[in-house]
Amino acid sequence: MSNVEYSPELAAALDRLVPVDETSGGEWDDVVGRVGSRTRVRLRLVRNRPLRLALALVAIFLLLAGVATATYFVIRASQPPPAVVALDGNGRLRTVWSCPTSGFDCGAFVTDATPAPDGRHLALVMDSANSLSLYQDGIHVIDVATGADRQLPAAPPEPKTQAAQFRAWRRHYQAAVRFLGCAPPAHPNTFDVPAQDLAWSPDGSRLAYACTVVRGGNEVGRIHTIRPDGTGRRLLQTGTSAYWPTWSPDGKRIAFSTEPAPFVPTRATNTGRPRRWVHSAIYVVDLDGSHRQLVTRAGAAPDWSPDGSTIAYSALPCTRPRYNSGRTRLVTPDGRDVTPQSRAGPCGGIGPAAVGAVWSPDGRRLAIRSGLFYVMDADGKHVTTIPGTEGFGQSLPLWWPPERKEPK
């Protein structure tokens, strides 16, 4: 090692600084043991099948949860905002109002809407399945021009029925979802379904709407009226189950049907099974509950004509009874049938099968919903399909602007 620089003096000095210690030495087995311990830990991690399986499951779960969450938000974000569309005087569709924010913030769709006679306001209820919706729970009165929104309080809970509602909610979830609609949720786990069948009075002073409650184990309808500012709510004394309120042109009477559709199964709320099928009748009653008068024994969803002479309604079809399907018929408020083509008899009607019919403001045409929206003359002729109305959340068509003729 002659070519290597070496300093004997430095070597000697370093020997003094770090002397050779021959006294102790580590055992070779200790070295091998250190290798084995580290290796065993690695092998244990790799070979521990339950741990490996658990980690794989957690990873798969997190992956699926991430994909599902992302998909949910993408779908919701891609939804158009809920809107209220109406038919103009020419039978064309126009958007009267659309939610100013995204579909996610608004709710899924508008379930019902009614225009104010002044043409400047709109009352609507929105599907409240989305708990984050700005428009859940109750009736919203919206200024069409400015978008200003006022939420009306829902109907108060009925003390006599609250206990029954709770029992039913525990036993039959779906029934509870339906009949808890108009009362504020009495339990944080209940779902609230908004009011239905909105109808603005001809003078614009009150809104009528229907709620479903439980009486004697059966679901029955209740009609309330309320001022557009949320005050002065009254329960209309109908003496029977009541849905689909419609105002007489003078605003002094209300026509209604006893069931949501012409022929429906009553539902026992503790089992959910149909008990019996019942026909829906249509009555006219004064606002104070007096002078109740039977209009027809088989019909639902009445709509009072602008001139006050006729009520259009959905009647039982001629063929076998089908829930939520009827033929449009016309009747006078005192119960005289004036349906054209009367040769079809009491079970005939005009136009396609429909949930209900809505008079145009000029009283010359009827708009109906039967999958799509249709417009036809009052005698059932010249039926026109309104394209682009598939899958609308709104139960019945609207006319806009909503001016009506003065009553006779």
Added chain:
Amino acid sequence: MAETSVWPEIESLYRSEFNQFVRVAQAITGDRDASLESVQEGFADALRNAGQWKGRGPLEAWVWRCVVNRARKSRRRPFVETRGNDRRNGSDDSSDSDLRVRLAALPERQRLVVFLRYFADLDYREIASALGIEVGTVSATLHAAHAALRVALEEVRA
């Protein structure tokens, strides 16, 4: 899977050169216990990673690299502070103290080259392989270290 074919050779190196490994590790760590730990862990690293050696350079130099790396990681105090231990042994004087200070002031590479040269008695090629540097760099580094320590060495000589 650990490569075990060279384990006997590494074991032989451990048994024959153990004290040199401990001296170098002690010079780096400044602590006797830490040096023993470093040597054993360094050899365990060599056994564990024997497959990485693949015959590139001397096996001894590769083991030295493992031990030096372990010692550097476990260094607990600067080399200069080991003076107290040696003073208790009665082996310290002013010239040794000056040498210790100058050693501590060297760049780490120079200090490691000095330790491997004088405590392990490795030649340039082995030092280069152990530290992962060129042979020429070892020569220059050792020369620089000698120059830096010359004053202390002259005091020793005097």
